Amino acid sequence: MNLSEAITVRRPQRWDKPMDASMNDADVAWLRSREPFASMDPKSFPRTTPLEGILRNDCRLIRCEAGEVLVREGDYGNSAFLVLAGSVGVMVDSLSQEQLGRTPKEKLSWSEALRRFMFRSPVAEAREPSQVVPLRTNSSGTIRTLDDRQAIFLQDFDLVMREHEHVSLGPGELFGEVAAMYRSPRTATVIAENEATLLEIRWQGLRMFRRDKVFADTLDAHYREQWLPVHLREIPLLRYLPEVNLQRVVDATELHSYGRMEWDNDYKRQRKLPLAEQIESEPVVAEEGRLPTDLIIVRSGFGRLSQHYGASHRTTAYLGKGHLFGFEELAFNSLRSENLPPKTLQHSLRAVGFLDTLSIPAEVFADAVLPHVRRSELPAEIAKLITRRDQVATAAEKVERRTQARLPQSKRDGLGDLPIVTGVEFQQTELLEFVVQNRLNNGQQAMVIDLNRCTRCDDCVKACASVNDGNPRFARQGLIHDRLQFVQACMHCEDPVCMIGCPTGSIARDVDSGVVVIHEPICIGCGTCANACPYQNIQMASIRDRSGKPYCDSASGKPIIKATKCDLCSTQPNGPACASACPHDALVRIDLTESAPLSQWLDRRS
Numbered sequence: 001m002n003l004s005e006a007i008t009v010r011r012p013q014r015w016d017k018p019m020d021a022s023m024n025d026a027d028v029a030w031l032r033s034r035e036p037f038a039s040m041d042p043k044s045f046p047r048t049t050p051l052e053g054i055l056r057n058d059c060r061l062i063r064c065e066a067g068e069v070l071v072r073e074g075d076y077g078n079s080a081f082l083v084l085a086g087s088v089g090v091m092v093d094s095l096s097q098e099q100l101g102r103t104p105k106e107k108l109s110w111s112e113a114l115r116r117f118m119f120r121s122p123v124a125e126a127r128e129p130s131q132v133v134p135l136r137t138n139s140s141g142t143i144r145t146l147d148d149r150q151a152i153f154l155q156d157f158d159l160v161m162r163e164h165e166h167v168s169l170g171p172g173e174l175f176g177e178v179a180a181m182y183r184s185p186r187t188a189t190v191i192a193e194n195e196a197t198l199l200e201i202r203w204q205g206l207r208m209f210r211r212d213k214v215f216a217d218t219l220d221a222h223y224r225e226q227w228l229p230v231h232l233r234e235i236p237l238l239r240y241l242p243e244v245n246l247q248r249v250v251d252a253t254e255l256h257s258y259g260r261m262e263w264d265n266d267y268k269r270q271r272k273l274p275l276a277e278q279i280e281s282e283p284v285v286a287e288e289g290r291l292p293t294d295l296i297i298v299r300s301g302f303g304r305l306s307q308h309y310g311a312s313h314r315t316t317a318y319l320g321k322g323h324l325f326g327f328e329e330l331a332f333n334s335l336r337s338e339n340l341p342p343k344t345l346q347h348s349l350r351a352v353g354f355l356d357t358l359s360i361p362a363e364v365f366a367d368a369v370l371p372h373v374r375r376s377e378l379p380a381e382i383a384k385l386i387t388r389r390d391q392v393a394t395a396a397e398k399v400e401r402r403t404q405a406r407l408p409q410s411k412r413d414g415l416g417d418l419p420i421v422t423g424v425e426f427q428q429t430e431l432l433e434f435v436v437q438n439r440l441n442n443g444q445q446a447m448v449i450d451l452n453r454c455t456r457c458d459d460c461v462k463a464c465a466s467v468n469d470g471n472p473r474f475a476r477q478g479l480i481h482d483r484l485q486f487v488q489a490c491m492h493c494e495d496p497v498c499m500i501g502c503p504t505g506s507i508a509r510d511v512d513s514g515v516v517v518i519h520e521p522i523c524i525g526c527g528t529c530a531n532a533c534p535y536q537n538i539q540m541a542s543i544r545d546r547s548g549k550p551y552c553d554s555a556s557g558k559p560i561i562k563a564t565k566c567d568l569c570s571t572q573p574n575g576p577a578c579a580s581a582c583p584h585d586a587l588v589r590i591d592l593t594e595s596a597p598l599s600q601w602l603d604r605r606s
């Protein structure tokens with residue numbers, strides 16, 4: 001290429017779009033005079049991202065009023081908040097969905113489902129008035145515009161604060177850092193107790209502030225003390241650990257982050273790369289052939305397991321939240337007899353998009369964790385190894401008692417040479433690679449069609465429309481691999497990017513079922529979720545009444561718009577209409593966050 005003909009443009013910069021364009025020099029100077037920023041050493045920050053720059057571009061000042069719901073338990077969010085003035089209450093007791101303005105989706109009875117079907121409106125996207133705006137009962141929240149924001153308020157705020165235990169946070173205290181740093185659901189609802197000023201810090205800024213050692217250490221110590229024990233206890237392997245052992249694990253665990261949290265922005269570009277290049281571009285967490293040094297637990301994000309295959313790599317499985325890496329190798333190494341060489345890692349682990357891990361050092365794993373893992377939770381080969389070792393030990397004790405002679409060590413451990421299968425055996429490598437490449441492994445309820453059986457009758461689409469206001473929540477289209485079509489319908493993702501930034505908490509995950517639903521009365525139609533969904537599985541729809549008249553906003557005269565998507569027919573007595581309507585058993589809703597369900601489904605059909 002002749003460079004003299006090139007068109008030179010300024011490459012987009014990280015701070016081209018500040019979080020709050022109205023943040024000015026005076027605001028930044030004022031913030032710099034307050035803690036924790038006053039004590040931060042500007043020299044800790046690189047020239048390209050100075051402290052003042054982070055304050056100006058990654059933060060915004062928010063004024064809130066008593067009763068405003070600032071974050072809701074269970075939501076996803078990517079910012080934290082520093083209290084500058086006033087106070088907020090962190091609700092120790094969970095508030096009900098109704099108190100947060102959401103209407104729980106309850107299953108309809110068969111008769112009610114039938115009645116609704118019979119009397120459904122001929123108008124597409126028809127809604128009753130109660131579905132358009134929140135019911136103004138005493139317990140529901142109301143939406144108000146505050147400055148340029150849509151804020152949701154608790155109506156019976158005084159009563160809620162009196163009746164529910166809460167912790168008050170005042171000036172200088174930070175909240176919302178758990179979800180912002182670790183991409184996990186909000187652990188509590190936080191409400192403004194009075195008129196308060198907050199500094200909202202988006203996660204990129206929060207990570208940059210960690211350049212200041214005191215700030216980073218404070219944040220880490222707080223996480224380690226308050227949240228790490230909770231997160232570790234959620235991992236099945238550590239469920240039965242005595243308290244003292246858990247504390248040992250807490251003290252020794254290291255936290256690591258790989259890749260970029262905004263994976264959703266990158267993946268469309270990356271998936272066009274040839275596979276080898278794609279894999280090479282992924283940050284390596286642990287490498288095949290090396291000795292395992294830690295048990296790695298996926299805290300959030302996604303990982304790819306691969307093995308060398310000729311000059312390239314072959315994907316063998318993918319990992320998601322809660323999955324373990326290196327377990328079998330570490331267990332083998334700690335149980336093996338001395339005459340056997342230690343096992344090296346059978347796979348490499350790479351971050352796909354972003355990956356947050358917890359690493360438990362090998363010796364802590366061997367001493368404090370492995371002895372307390374239930375046999376039923378161990379891989380069969382490892383359980384066998386332990387059983388054989390215990391049998392030998394018991395036999396040795398008997399012999400010892402009888403003969404008073406000591407059994408030689410080599411003999412006692414001599415049954416360790418059992419075959420150990422490490423990692424996940426997988427034949428459908430190309431399918432796995434396709435799933436990871438297109439980040440379909442984010443889907444907990446992906447819609448997959450077996451094209452060998454599908455006759456294109458569209459009964460699935462028609463069934464969806466019949467239970468969804470005359471408008472199907474998907475079209476029979478989507479990525480195809482071999483005989484499988486991965487349909488563009490909400491997958492109820494493990495990492496629900498769509499839920500980040502919803503200003504009213506309208507899009508939320510049902511705690512029991514894991515289904516991501518939109519609570520329409522509090523949806524303000526801003527489109528944040530639809531823009532954020534990396535798979536374009538959310539549509540914005542103008543809504544009407546049963547006679548076909550559009551609803552319009554009384555203040556602006558503009559049509560009322562609502563976000564719509566598949567809700568997995570969570571109110572239907574028979575589950576997802578798409579799957580039940582398929583006359584050819586060609587459509588399935590399937591969990592793609594694990595490799596196994598898809599391969600098992602395919603095995604059953606072949």
Ligand SMILES: Nc1ncnc2c1ncn2[C@@H]1O[C@@H]2COP(=O)(O)O[C@H]2[C@H]1O
Pocket residue numbers: 071090092167174175176177178179180185186187188189190
């Ligand atoms: N028991 C608690 N004491 C103080 N703050 C809490 C407590 N529980 C939760 N929080 C804060 O409330 C926030 C809710 O959102 P996050 O989970 O992102 O981060 C959480 C913490 O910052």
